[in-house]
Structure formats: structure tokens, C-alpha cells
Amino acid sequence: MTELVRDSLDHCVKCTICETFCPFSQVTPLFPGPKYVGPQAERYRGAGLSPDVSVDYCSGCGICTQVCPQGVKIAEINSQARAQLWEDRGIPLRNQLIARPSVLGRLGTPVAPLANWALQNRAVRLLAHRLGGIHYKAPMPKFAGHTFQRWAKRHRSTVSRRKVVYFHGCGTNYYEPGVGEMVVAVLEHNGFHVRIPPQDCCGLPLQSNGNFPAARKYLRRLIGKLAPYAHDGWPIVANSTSCGLMLKREAREILEVEGEDLEAVSAATHDICEFLLGLHERGELRTDFRSLPLTVPYHAPCQQRGHEIGKPALDLLALIPDLRVIELDADCCGIAGTYGLKKEKYSISMAVGERLFRDVYESGANVVACDSETCRWQIEHGTDVHAVHPVELLYRAYGLDAPVAVSAG
Amino acid sequence: MTYDTVVIGAGLAGLTAALRLAEEGRQVILVAKGVGSTHLAPATIDVLAVDDKSPAEALSKLPSEHPYARLPVEVVAASIEWFKARVAGYRGGLHENFLLPTAVGAVKPSAVVPESMAGGDLRGGGRFVFVGLGLKDFYPAYLAENLDQLADVSARGIELTLSHEGSLDLARRFEQADLREVIARQLNAQLEPDERVGFPAVLGLRHAAEVWRDLEERLERPVFEVATLPPSLPGMRLYEAMSEPLRKAGGRVIIGPTVVAAETSNGRVEGVVVEQAARSTTLRARSFMLATGGFASGGLQLDSRGRIRETVFDLPVAGAPDRPRFLPTYLEEQPLDRVGVAVDEQFRPTDVDGNPRYENLYAAGATLAGAAPWREGSGNGLSVATGYAAATILEGAQ
Numbered sequence: 001m002t003e004l005v006r007d008s009l010d011h012c013v014k015c016t017i018c019e020t021f022c023p024f025s026q027v028t029p030l031f032p033g034p035k036y037v038g039p040q041a042e043r044y045r046g047a048g049l050s051p052d053v054s055v056d057y058c059s060g061c062g063i064c065t066q067v068c069p070q071g072v073k074i075a076e077i078n079s080q081a082r083a084q085l086w087e088d089r090g091i092p093l094r095n096q097l098i099a100r101p102s103v104l105g106r107l108g109t110p111v112a113p114l115a116n117w118a119l120q121n122r123a124v125r126l127l128a129h130r131l132g133g134i135h136y137k138a139p140m141p142k143f144a145g146h147t148f149q150r151w152a153k154r155h156r157s158t159v160s161r162r163k164v165v166y167f168h169g170c171g172t173n174y175y176e177p178g179v180g181e182m183v184v185a186v187l188e189h190n191g192f193h194v195r196i197p198p199q200d201c202c203g204l205p206l207q208s209n210g211n212f213p214a215a216r217k218y219l220r221r222l223i224g225k226l227a228p229y230a231h232d233g234w235p236i237v238a239n240s241t242s243c244g245l246m247l248k249r250e251a252r253e254i255l256e257v258e259g260e261d262l263e264a265v266s267a268a269t270h271d272i273c274e275f276l277l278g279l280h281e282r283g284e285l286r287t288d289f290r291s292l293p294l295t296v297p298y299h300a301p302c303q304q305r306g307h308e309i310g311k312p313a314l315d316l317l318a319l320i321p322d323l324r325v326i327e328l329d330a331d332c333c334g335i336a337g338t339y340g341l342k343k344e345k346y347s348i349s350m351a352v353g354e355r356l357f358r359d360v361y362e363s364g365a366n367v368v369a370c371d372s373e374t375c376r377w378q379i380e381h382g383t384d385v386h387a388v389h390p391v392e393l394l395y396r397a398y399g400l401d402a403p404v405a406v407s408a409g
Numbered sequence: 410m411t412y413d414t415v416v417i418g419a420g421l422a423g424l425t426a427a428l429r430l431a432e433e434g435r436q437v438i439l440v441a442k443g444v445g446s447t448h449l450a451p452a453t454i455d456v457l458a459v460d461d462k463s464p465a466e467a468l469s470k471l472p473s474e475h476p477y478a479r480l481p482v483e484v485v486a487a488s489i490e491w492f493k494a495r496v497a498g499y500r501g502g503l504h505e506n507f508l509l510p511t512a513v514g515a516v517k518p519s520a521v522v523p524e525s526m527a528g529g530d531l532r533g534g535g536r537f538v539f540v541g542l543g544l545k546d547f548y549p550a551y552l553a554e555n556l557d558q559l560a561d562v563s564a565r566g567i568e569l570t571l572s573h574e575g576s577l578d579l580a581r582r583f584e585q586a587d588l589r590e591v592i593a594r595q596l597n598a599q600l601e602p603d604e605r606v607g608f609p610a611v612l613g614l615r616h617a618a619e620v621w622r623d624l625e626e627r628l629e630r631p632v633f634e635v636a637t638l639p640p641s642l643p644g645m646r647l648y649e650a651m652s653e654p655l656r657k658a659g660g661r662v663i664i665g666p667t668v669v670a671a672e673t674s675n676g677r678v679e680g681v682v683v684e685q686a687a688r689s690t691t692l693r694a695r696s697f698m699l700a701t702g703g704f705a706s707g708g709l710q711l712d713s714r715g716r717i718r719e720t721v722f723d724l725p726v727a728g729a730p731d732r733p734r735f736l737p738t739y740l741e742e743q744p745l746d747r748v749g750v751a752v753d754e755q756f757r758p759t760d761v762d763g764n765p766r767y768e769n770l771y772a773a774g775a776t777l778a779g780a781a782p783w784r785e786g787s788g789n790g791l792s793v794a795t796g797y798a799a800a801t802i803l804e805g806a807q
Contacts, residue, residue: 066665069443248687308666308685
């Protein structure tokens with residue numbers, strides 16, 4: 001365990017503030033809480049010994065670390081303990097599978113109609129529930145049928161001296177290529193040349209499923225693709241908040257990966273909304289927004305809050321005329337990446353999300369904004385309200401969805 | 410974004426200052442490395458613990474180094490009224506202290522208290538029953554035996570057997586009517602007509618007011634909460650009651666990142682440096698409010714060589730003792746108790762010569778020098794009064 005993470009343990013004063021905020025221990029007795037499985041149980045974990053199975057019910061949302069007034073890296077301690085647990089016991093096949101989105105993506109994309117049919121088919125889902133341990137109701141995204149990478153290869157970006165590298169992640173590549181196109185359009189509208197290097201998974205789902213060696217392999221490969229740009233001073237922009245956080249911090253603090261390349265990539269990586277708000281602060285963001293007479297509730301995902309950048313989406317969306325944004329204060333949607341897909345955890349995940357679902361539903365809005373793809377799928381699953389990335393609202397307000405306005409870019 | 414004010418610290422002082430400014434239409438951002446001590450304290454607003462006498466009178470007799478001495482009593486009173494107008498269900502004022510029982514059966518003077526605790530007021534005596542719920546560190550028989558020694562007070566304990574749960578779980582269960590019904594049925598069979606009933610402070614979280622009223626109706630008598638060890642449910646309610654209107658008033662709240670340094674020039678603070686996931690950034694504003702608390706919350710640090718530091722702006726620290734720094738008498742006042750940041754009449758931290766260090770930096774709460782909140786029973790009162798007053802002055806200065 002990294003010294004940074006392990007040493008922080010000694011700062012725990014057992015104040016239990018983390019327990020009061022944990023969205024998961026509130027809804028299930030199976031998870032006794034972050035302090036209990038973290039700073040307390042850690043003292044009983046020796047080499048190769050993982051006595052505490054309940055740590056598997058930690059979702060890794062990271063809220064405990066955020067609220068801790070003493071700087072204890074509670075979520076990080078728990079992630080590492082979970083990996084140790086699964087290293088001792090062997091990772092179930094299901095967890096190995098759902099933790100590899102790019103493998104699933106490559107398999108599903110060519111046969112998207114069939115795969116999507118199967119994912120919506122009750123009999124297939126019940127079978128997957130029984131045999132595969134994937135809850136039959138869990139929100140599974142639809143394959144787009146074509147990858148964002150394919151679009152990117154054909155796309156000729158604006159020629160400009162202002163350059164940015166786009167790290168789009170697996171969700172955009174296989175399920176929501178449209179979000180990627182909007183990110184590119186918004187950046188180009190603001191005068192950027194957008195470079196989209198070939199890229200694979202960052203390793204985050206493997207990390208949260210306890211397979212650190214495989215996660216590191218993916219991560220190092222991705223760092224290798226992005227590092228040359230970072231060393232040359234290109235900013236890297238990510239629209240997946242959890243994958244962006246992997247590059248910024250979790251690679252170092254949880255996976256214990258080190259090196260100049262990672263340091264350069266970390267320092268260059270920006271969440272898309274963080275990046276755009278930074279432009280605005282320097283007076284460099286175009287504000288030729290059309291009116292968007294909508295009311296949109298906004299949920300900042302847990303991993304977004306882990307960036308410790310505040311909620312830049314709120315400031316950006318405030319620039320759009322007639323758009324009314326409601327900041328939701330529910331902590332978590334419950335999905336936590338792959339957590340809520342699992343048979344034994346689905347109902348916990350839905351119970352965690354209940355407050356958010358109710359707030360979205362009661363807002364009466366037709367659209368809800370949220371930065372993370374898995375959280376959007378979960379919110380749609382829990383509410384039937386369409387969920388979009390905040391960038392989609394900027395894209396529409398710039399008029400980039402209407403051909404007549406595109407020529408202005 | 411350039412904000413009007415950056416408030417550092419999410420305790421009651423920071424929340425008070427931020428809410429006051431946001432309500433005035435200021436662009437406020439509150440940044441804190443974690444949640445403040447609201448979650449650890451009973452959420453009573455203790456102004457000064459002078460038994461049941463008037464805190465207002467005692468305020469006027471404090472030495473000039475005390476933070477309260479910066480404030481006319483009317484301003485302290487105004488801050489309390491401001492607080493009561495925003496956080497529903499608080500009772501009391503500066504004229505007299507409530508005397509509330511603690512979990513060990515001691516008596517705690519408090520000026521302004523949640524309505525769910527007010528029924529435990531020991532002034533005038535009476536008959537009290539304390540109900541245990543199997544909660545660790547809440548032993549009704551022990552509590553009652555200590556209180557029973559007071560004149561005019563008779564007290565006894567009843568232990569109801571619930572499954573062994575923590576206070577958070579209990580609070581959530583109390584929000585369901587069926588648990589309240591079971592408890593009321595068991596108690597009604599055992600209670601004498603004129604007994605008041607005290608529970609550990611676990612009577613609900615989001616719907617606490619409803620839970621408490623419902624229990625009073627079912628038991629047909631005053632029901633009250635007794636503060637427990639952390640986590641403090643009344644404190645969690647207080648945090649929600651302050652941070653929600655802050656966000657509604659347009660204030661931004663960021664919990665997590667640590668403020669590690671400041672950028673200053675020409676006697677002004679231009680920005681504070683905030684550590685984020687991958688780098689640090691500077692939050693710029695016209696003015697800054699330091700509400701980082703004392704040693705316990707990291708606003709002040711004592712190193713092994715005995716040096717005391719204010720951790721964000723490296724401000725001069727007042728009241729630092731010569732050796733010894735600690736006395737063996739644990740419960741007596743300690744030499745370090747009154748250490749903190751000295752401020753001028755406008756709550757601006759000062760240099761050793763008494764001049765403000767930065768013209769646009771203000772400070773409030775437990776970070777201030779001159780008070781010994783644990784000893785004098787002034788913690789939340791100081792936070793509300795100085796947070797309110799410093800924000801008012803800051804607002805007027807701009």
C-alpha cells in the first residue's frame with residue numbers, strides 16, 4: 001500500500017463523519033460503513049490476510065474520502081483491501097467480464113442489433129441473471145453499432161494552433177459516440193484542433209473489481225498513447241469523469257503506478273467542463289449561445305466530485321440564456337460503474353439512487369444533466385427521464401445541432 | 410470564476426458567514442477539506458456557560474482579548490435572531506440559559522437549543538425518565554442516578570431492548586411510524602403521569618421535527634433528546650439546515666480539497682491555492698473568510714518543536730504559551746486553549762503590531778484567539794456570532 005494512503009490511516013480520529021455520509025451503509029446492513037471496513041479493519045489486515053468480506057460491498061464512490069476532515073484516504077484504503085480480498089479468493093468470471101468494457105464493446109459492436117435485442121430480452125436476461133450473476137433488471141447500455149474511433153478516423157478537425165487531445169473512454173466509443181461528436185464540435189467551435197489518438201480502456205472497471213494487475217496493464221498502455229502529447233504540452237480533455245479521475249489520481253493512489261509519463265498525463269488531464277470553464281475564466285470561451293428555454297436538474301457524479309474542481313457544469317450552463325438549472329443535492333445514483341449490475345448488489349444500488357430518482361422525477365423536467373455515462377444510464381433506468389452530458393446542452397445552445405449555425409463555426 | 414468571497418471551512422462559523430453573504434447576493438464559494446465539527450457536537454448554540462444566569466450579562470464582563478469583546482451584546486443577540494430565523498425549531502435567547510442533561514447526567518448550560526432538546530430543561534426540577542435503546546455509551550440508569558442528586562429533580566432509567574444498532578440506523582428507523590408505535594406502547598405501560606421522557610438524540614434525521622412531535626403526541630407528555638457521542642444527529646440536521654439554503658441562495662460548496670496557501674500582493678489576498686486531484690488551482694476573490702477552526706480541525710498546527718502555525722495564510726498566532734504547553738490536570742484549562750489568530754475590530758487578522766495583515770482577509774469561529782470554548786461553553790455561540798459579524802463587516806466594506 002502506498003505510504004500516502006497507509007499513513008493517512010493514523011489521522012483517523014474515529015469521528016464517524018464518513019459513516020454519516022456513506023450512501024451504501026445507509027441502505028444495507030451488508031456494508032457496515034467506511035470507517036469500519038477501512039481505518040478500523042485495516043489494522044487487522046496482515047500480509048495476504050483479508051478477514052473482512054464486507055469491504056466488497058463498498059462501491060468505491062469515494063464520498064468518505066471527500067468528507068473526511070482529517071485527510072484519511074478511506075476509499076483508497078478500501079479499494080486496495082478489496083483487491084487483496086479478491087486476490088486471495090480469486091475473482092469471479094462475471095467480474096472479470098464486466099470489468100473489460102472494451103472487450104465487450106469489440107464483441108458487441110459488429111452484432112449490435114442482435115446484442116441489443118438480447119440485452120432487452122427478458123428470457124436472455126433471466127438466464128444471464130441465473131448463470132451470469134448480472135441482475136436481470138440492471139441498466140445495460142445499448143451498443144451504438146459503430147465506434148466513435150471509426151468516426152474520429154474520418155473526421156478532419158479544424159486546423160488551429162490551439163490544440164487539445166481528447167480521451168473519450170469506452171462509454172463514448174461503444175455506446176455513446178454521439179457524445180464524443182458533440183465534445184469535438186464544442187471544442188472546434190471554440191477554435192481548437194482536436195486530436196483523437198487510438199485508445200483503449202483506462203483500467204478503472206478492473207480496478208474496482210479488484211484485478212489490479214490487469215488494470216495496470218490497460219492503464220500503462222493508455223498512458224503510453226497519451227504521454228507524448230502531454231510531454232509536448234497538449235492539454236488532455238476527458239468527458240468520462242471516472243476515467244478522467246483514474247488518470248488524474250487513482251492510478252497513483254490506488255493502483256500505485258508511478259513514472260514521468262503518468263505524471264505528465266495527470267497534470268495535463270482536464271474534465272471537459274473544467275476545461276471549458278477554464279477557457280471562460282480567461283475570456284476565451286465563445287458565448288454565442290442561443291436561448292434554451294428548459295429546466296434541467298443537474299447531478300454531479302461522485303467521481304466528478306473526486307476531481308475536487310467544484311461543479312464547473314453549473315457555471316457553464318449558467319451562461320446559456322433561459323436555461324434554468326437545478327442543482328440536485330442527492331449524493332449518489334448507486335450504480336458505481338459495474339456495482340449495480342451485479343445480481344447481489346442491484347437492489348442496494350437502486351435503494352441508494354432512490355433519493356436522486358425522486359428529486360429528478362419531482363422536478364418535472366424532461367431532461368436531466370449528469371457528467372458520467374454509467375450514472376446517466378442509471379438515472380434513466382430509475383426515472384425514465386432522458387439524461388444528457390452537460391456538453392450536449394452547450395452543443396445545442398451553440399446551435400451546432402442545426403446546420404445553419406454550423407457554418408458559423 | 411472570480412468570486413466575491415471565498416470562505417474556507419465548513420463548520421458553523423464558515424456556514425454562517427457564507428450563508429449571510431450569499432443571502433446578500435454575493436457570489437460565495439465555500440471550500441473545506443472535509444465536513445466541519447457540526448457532526449461531532451450537540452448542535453446547541455452555547456453562548457456562555459454561566460449556569461442559568463444571563464449570558465448577555467456575562468458577555469459584557471469578558472476580558473478585551475476575548476473575541477466576544479469585539480462585539481456589542483446587541484450584535485451577538487442579532488446573530489442569534491438571524492440564526493433562529495433560518496434554522497427552524499430553535500428556542501431560547503441571551504437572557505437565560507437552559508440547563509440540559511448530558512448523557513452522563515451532568516448539567517450543561519446552553520442559550521439556544523433545538524426544540525427537541527428543550528423539554529429536558531432541568532430548571533424548576535421535575536420528574537424525568539430516560540430511555541435506553543441499547544445504544545452504546547448511553548446508559549439511562551447511570552444518567553438518571555447522577556441527575557437524581559439534584560434538588561427538585563427525580564430521575565429514573567428504562568432500558569428498551571432493540572437490536573444493537575448505531576445511532577444513524579436508529580435515527581432512520583425512528584422515521585418509520587411502526588417503531589414509534591411499538592416504543593410508545595411499551596413506554597405508556599410504564600410511565601407515571603407527570604414524568605417527562607428523554608431519549609438519546611437519535612429521533613430522526615430528515616424528518617426529525619415530525620418524529621419528535623409524533624412521539625410527544627403518542628406519549629402525551631414532553632419528550633426530549635439528550636446529546637450522544639458522535640455522530641451527532643442534531644449536528645447533521647444543523648449542517649443540512651445551513652448548507653441547503655446556502656446552495657439555494659447561489660452559494661457554491663466544495664467539500665474535499667485542501668486550501669494549502671495564499672497568493673498575496675500589496676497587503677491584499679488575491680487568491681487561495683487549492684489542491685485538486687491532479688494539480689493545484691487558485692481561487693480568486695475580492696475578499697476571504699478564514700473559518701478553519703483550531704487544532705482539532707487543522708486550522709492551527711502544533712509541531713514537535715512547539716511551533717504553532719496557522720495553516721492557510723501562515724498568520725501570526727497569538728496567545729502561544731511558554732513551557733509548559735500541557736498541564737497534567739486534564740480537565741482544567743490548558744495553556745494552548747486560547748491560542749489562535751488575533752483580529753482587529755473588523756475581524757481582520759492582525760500582525761504583532763495590531764495592524765491588519767491583509768485588508769481583505771477576515772476570520773471567524775474557533776480559529777480566533779482569546780476564547781476557550783470547551784471550558785467556557787461558548788463554541789457554537791462564538792461561531793454564529795463571529796461568523797455573522799465578520800460577514801456583516803465584510804459586506805459593508807465592499
